[in-house]
Amino acid sequence: MKYYDKLIFELSRPGRIGYSLPDSFDAAKTDAATDEHFSAKRRCICGAAPQQLLRQSKLDLPEVSEVDVVRHYTNLSQMNFGVDTGFYPLGSCTMKYNPKINEEIANHPLFTGLHPLQPAETVKGAQEVIDGLDKALAAITGMKHFTFLPCAGAHGELTGLMLMREYHMARGDAARTKVIVPDSAHGTNPASAAVCGLEIVEVKSGADGLVDVESLKPLLGSDIAGIMMTNPNTLGLFERQIGEIAKLVHDCGGLLYYDGANMNPLLGKVRPGDMGFDIMQMNLHKTFSTPHGGGGPGSGPVGVGERVLPYLRIPQTSGFHGNFGVMLRAYAYILMLGKQNVKLAGPLAVLGANYIKESLKDCYKLPIPSVCKHEFVFDGLINDGAREGKAGATTLDVAKRLLDYGFHAPTIYFPLLFHQAIMIEPTETESLETLDEFIAVMRKIAAEAAEDPDILHGAPHNTPIGRPDETTAARNPILKA
Amino acid sequence: MAGFSYFPHTDDDIRVMLERAGVRNLDGLYSDVPADFIYQGEYDLPDAMSEQQVRDFFEKLGEKNTKLKVFVGQGAYDHYVPAVIPYITSRSEFLTAYTPYQCEISQGTLRYIFEWQSMICRLTGLDVSNASMYDGPSAAAEALRMAVASTRKRNKVIVSTKLMQNVLDVVKTYLKYPDIEVVFAWDVLDELGPDVAGVLVPSICRHGVIQDLTGYAEKVHEAGALLIEYCDPSALAVLKTPAEWGADIAVGDAQTLGMPICYGGPYAGFIACKQDYMRKIPGRIVGQSVDASGKRCFVLTLQAREQHIRREKATSNICSNESLMALWATVYLSLMGPEGLRKVNELSCAGAHYLYDELLKTGRFEEAFPGRPFLKEFCLKPKVDVAVLQQKLLDAGFFAALELDGYVTFCVTEKRTKEEIDALVAVVKEVAL
Numbered sequence: 001m002k003y004y005d006k007l008i009f010e011l012s013r014p015g016r017i018g019y020s021l022p023d024s025f026d027a028a029k030t031d032a033a034t035d036e037h038f039s040a041k042r043r044c045i046c047g048a049a050p051q052q053l054l055r056q057s058k059l060d061l062p063e064v065s066e067v068d069v070v071r072h073y074t075n076l077s078q079m080n081f082g083v084d085t086g087f088y089p090l091g092s093c094t095m096k097y098n099p100k101i102n103e104e105i106a107n108h109p110l111f112t113g114l115h116p117l118q119p120a121e122t123v124k125g126a127q128e129v130i131d132g133l134d135k136a137l138a139a140i141t142g143m144k145h146f147t148f149l150p151c152a153g154a155h156g157e158l159t160g161l162m163l164m165r166e167y168h169m170a171r172g173d174a175a176r177t178k179v180i181v182p183d184s185a186h187g188t189n190p191a192s193a194a195v196c197g198l199e200i201v202e203v204k205s206g207a208d209g210l211v212d213v214e215s216l217k218p219l220l221g222s223d224i225a226g227i228m229m230t231n232p233n234t235l236g237l238f239e240r241q242i243g244e245i246a247k248l249v250h251d252c253g254g255l256l257y258y259d260g261a262n263m264n265p266l267l268g269k270v271r272p273g274d275m276g277f278d279i280m281q282m283n284l285h286k287t288f289s290t291p292h293g294g295g296g297p298g299s300g301p302v303g304v305g306e307r308v309l310p311y312l313r314i315p316q317t318s319g320f321h322g323n324f325g326v327m328l329r330a331y332a333y334i335l336m337l338g339k340q341n342v343k344l345a346g347p348l349a350v351l352g353a354n355y356i357k358e359s360l361k362d363c364y365k366l367p368i369p370s371v372c373k374h375e376f377v378f379d380g381l382i383n384d385g386a387r388e389g390k391a392g393a394t395t396l397d398v399a400k401r402l403l404d405y406g407f408h409a410p411t412i413y414f415p416l417l418f419h420q421a422i423m424i425e426p427t428e429t430e431s432l433e434t435l436d437e438f439i440a441v442m443r444k445i446a447a448e449a450a451e452d453p454d455i456l457h458g459a460p461h462n463t464p465i466g467r468p469d470e471t472t473a474a475r476n477p478i479l480k481a
Numbered sequence: 482m483a484g485f486s487y488f489p490h491t492d493d494d495i496r497v498m499l500e501r502a503g504v505r506n507l508d509g510l511y512s513d514v515p516a517d518f519i520y521q522g523e524y525d526l527p528d529a530m531s532e533q534q535v536r537d538f539f540e541k542l543g544e545k546n547t548k549l550k551v552f553v554g555q556g557a558y559d560h561y562v563p564a565v566i567p568y569i570t571s572r573s574e575f576l577t578a579y580t581p582y583q584c585e586i587s588q589g590t591l592r593y594i595f596e597w598q599s600m601i602c603r604l605t606g607l608d609v610s611n612a613s614m615y616d617g618p619s620a621a622a623e624a625l626r627m628a629v630a631s632t633r634k635r636n637k638v639i640v641s642t643k644l645m646q647n648v649l650d651v652v653k654t655y656l657k658y659p660d661i662e663v664v665f666a667w668d669v670l671d672e673l674g675p676d677v678a679g680v681l682v683p684s685i686c687r688h689g690v691i692q693d694l695t696g697y698a699e700k701v702h703e704a705g706a707l708l709i710e711y712c713d714p715s716a717l718a719v720l721k722t723p724a725e726w727g728a729d730i731a732v733g734d735a736q737t738l739g740m741p742i743c744y745g746g747p748y749a750g751f752i753a754c755k756q757d758y759m760r761k762i763p764g765r766i767v768g769q770s771v772d773a774s775g776k777r778c779f780v781l782t783l784q785a786r787e788q789h790i791r792r793e794k795a796t797s798n799i800c801s802n803e804s805l806m807a808l809w810a811t812v813y814l815s816l817m818g819p820e821g822l823r824k825v826n827e828l829s830c831a832g833a834h835y836l837y838d839e840l841l842k843t844g845r846f847e848e849a850f851p852g853r854p855f856l857k858e859f860c861l862k863p864k865v866d867v868a869v870l871q872q873k874l875l876d877a878g879f880f881a882a883l884e885l886d887g888y889v890t891f892c893v894t895e896k897r898t899k900e901e902i903d904a905l906v907a908v909v910k911e912v913a914l
Contacts (some may be wrong), residue, residue: 005776006513007592015700017565017821018816019821021821023894027837045856049691049832050682051853052721053693053720055719055721056715057724058724058817058819059717061603061814066565066816069816070565070569072759080574080587080588080590081578081587082573082576082577082588083575084573085576088579096487098573099487105535105536108539109548110543110548110742111543111546111743113548113551114558114742114743115551115742116744116745121547122547123541123744125545126744129542139524140524141500151747152801153800157790161657161755165658174863187788188789188798190792191791191795191798192798197627198658200792200793240513240514243515243518258560265527270514275721281639289487292574293575293804294587294594294802294804295579295590296615296747297746297805297806315676316651316653317648317655318615318616318619319647319648319748320556320557320647321744321746322746325743325747328749329626332539333810336487336532337485338530339524339525339803341485343524345488347508347511348488348495348507349589351498351499351502351507354502354510354557355498355501364492369515371502371510373643376576399583409582411582429489431490432490432497434496435498457545458536460586464585465584465585466774467585468585469771469773473782474784474785477768478769479610480602480608481595481769
């Protein structure tokens with residue numbers, strides 16, 4: 001990757017244009033009749049609105065040619081790393097391959113040209129997409145019905161928690177305003193609960209990394225709206241007591257919310273509905289292969305089970321029907337998987353994670369040695385190279401050194417249960433050779449740290465920029481050009 | 482194993498990996514899952530399709546939709562999409578990346594977000610923006626939450642019923658659960674009081690009328706509340722900016738900046754605010770910095786507001802936003818520049834006024850808001866049977882004359898030609914009075 005240091009504003013030259021528009025509304029026609037009843041003043045915006053409603057200040061947008069735009073953004077793209085660039089083992093993000101046929105389908109004008117308020121009889125195909133995806137997700141998750149309004153996973157969580165509150169309100173049980181969240185939960189869980197006006201009660205994990213059922217019991221009562229869980233949890237461990245947890249929570253009158261961010265290892269193997277979950281969000285941009293787009297657009301459809309169905313009142317959390325373009329991609333992926341391949345998706349993802357874990361546990365601390373699901377967490381290097389007068393290599397150093405070797409780094413310093421967390425998720429779309437290359441590099445980095453941690457401290461060396469000064473950026477923020 | 486193009490594993494690979502993992506077969510990887518929860522049945526899904534079958538399947542579905550000439554807006558505007566945009570946004574380095582956590586290999590994403598933030602600030606005249614929101618309506622709801630968080634002991638907001646219905650619906654939904662009192666009012670200034678944290682008004686109302694917000698900021702600020710303006714960012718090339726009206730926060734939907742209408746999404750919301758509220762803004766923010774060698778670089782910044790650090794004390798739960806759609810808008814604005822964007826507005830405005838005049842001439846409508854200024858969207862009072870009118874238009878391939886509050890609404894973008902408008906008017910003339 002080469003460093004390119006321009007902002008589009010810096011390419012601007014007064015009078016240069018990158019647009020191609022007709023000169024005037026009726027330029028194509030020199031029809032005298034038009035001019036006759038089309039008063040000249042209305043040709044310009046100033047004629048249509050009084051001066052005090054118009055923009056006073058100059059609009060300082062770039063003035064660049066089409067070639068400038070194409071080169072600039074092509075140059076920017078070349079400082080970026082995506083799944084198509086290389087291995088992207090970012091834990092809890094499920095960076096699987098994004099099939100190209102999905103893009104072709106999602107960009108089809110027979111879908112992209114539909115207005116969201118068009119009458120039902122003119123959007124039958126679009127509706128079939130949504131209905132078909134609903135049915136497929138229900139089959140895969142064991143839920144009854146999905147709403148597609150949420151535009152991301154966290155948006156789904158929020159929508160799902162609103163459904164939880166509606167359920168209790170509809171049953172005259174509105175005093176349930178607390179939600180239990182494990183300490184290992186994704187940060188979005190407590191944040192979504194807070195936005196939904198719920199009080200968060202944290203339940204501790206045991207030494208085995210799983211929710212401690214004995215700690216859970218005293219928290220349950222008539223004020224509990226439900227529990228939010230992801231299973232497998234963020235340590236990549238299956239919450240094996242989920243059956244008992246479900247019974248306890250249901251007996252106290254609460255509901256079980258499933259954070260579908262970690263659904264990938266269960267794809268084709270285990271259904272959240274069967275484990276007793278009542279409400280869940282599915283991250284189509286994770287489990288169903290739609291591209292992450294540098295941080296969206298995603299889609300976080302929310303499913304409900306039998307218990308909630310009679311009280312279903314779908315909260316309008318986005319403007320129209322949700323991110324339809326993302327739904328198209330996910331549905332295409334599911335049709336390619338079909339009933340046959342779906343059964344291998346989760347198991348192959350789990351296989352890759354366990355293969356890496358077992359291949360590296362002699363170099364990196366593995367706090368919980370049991371079989372993992374789609375991801376697992378190391379707690380830093382076994383030998384970080386620390387010695388008299390020299391600090392050891394940290395997880396951040398390992399991550400940055402990985403960039404030098406052409407890999408994206410795993411998720412780091414999450415979950416918060418460990419100080420040096422390195423969370424690795426390979427997904428099912430990576431070959432044995434790719435995993436072996438990654439393992440070899442991770443071992444090499446461990447050897448470098450043991451030999452001289454300074455090699456890691458200075459990393460990365462081969463990227464367009466080195467480590468940034470994040471402190472100054474936050475203290476004296478420059479947020480616009 | 483039958484083989485599947487997205488799974489690279491050969492039988493040998495699987496054998497090698499199982500051996501290292503210390504299990505005998507793939508089922509062994511689920512030994513920690515109680516047997517009851519292993520799904521034994523067959524998934525109720527179609528048989529796996531080949532790529533060609535999938536393509537044909539969607540082709541057939543696509544053909545079940547009716548391609549219409551769109552003459553309706555109401556939050557989704559059929560503007561022209563320059564060819565450069567899908568070309569750039571489909572570059573896989575952008576498309577297949579995630580949130581730029583590792584800034585050293587994400588300078589592409591970080592730079593375009595910085596450019597997007599800058600452009601949103603320049604359009605609105607405000608100081609700070611973020612990496613984007615899900616859509617306009619949810620951005621409006623988040624802005625109201627921001628107002629409550631930014632003012633002391635005030636838990637009430639006033640929302641103008643001149644906003645589009647989907648904005649009202651989403652705002653109502655978002656604020657119901659954290660128990661923020663929402664007053665919906667046509668004349669928002671009448672509702673001001675000491676407990677009001679924020680006031681949300683549109684710059685163009687649902688009926689298309691450009692709003693005169695003279696005096697709003699003064700009155701709202703006098704009452705100790707924040708003024709939030711919902712605006713169409715495309716129209717800000719010509720209309721008075723939120724900063725010029727004295728607004729504290731601006732929100733809206735960036736769909737008008739070159740995004741296809743795509744049955745309602747994906748679009749991108751935007752939010753911008755005055756410097757004072759910088760630390761209350763939700764979501765990702767990109768800032769400029771330098772690396773160790775002094776090179777200019779860009780990083781995610783002010784993260785202490787966010788969910789992954791602050792958990793339940795975060796300003797919002799939003800993390801993933803609509804990054805690629807922000808790129809979409811950034812490329813659009815780069816291509817358009819100040820003159821192109823002005824021209825888009827002028828062409829749309831000219832077409833809309835032409836249609837307005839022609840429709841009135843048919844004698845089938847009366848003016849709904851005589852003398853009130855509009856840009857590309859307007860309402861008329863129908864004198865004909867609306868159902869008949871709509872059906873005739875549909876039959877002729879037009880989506881137009883959507884019913885709204887007893888009126889019918891139309892919208893004309895620069896994409897609509899004079900021929901199309903004339904053809905639409907000809908259809909209207911066939912509707913019996």
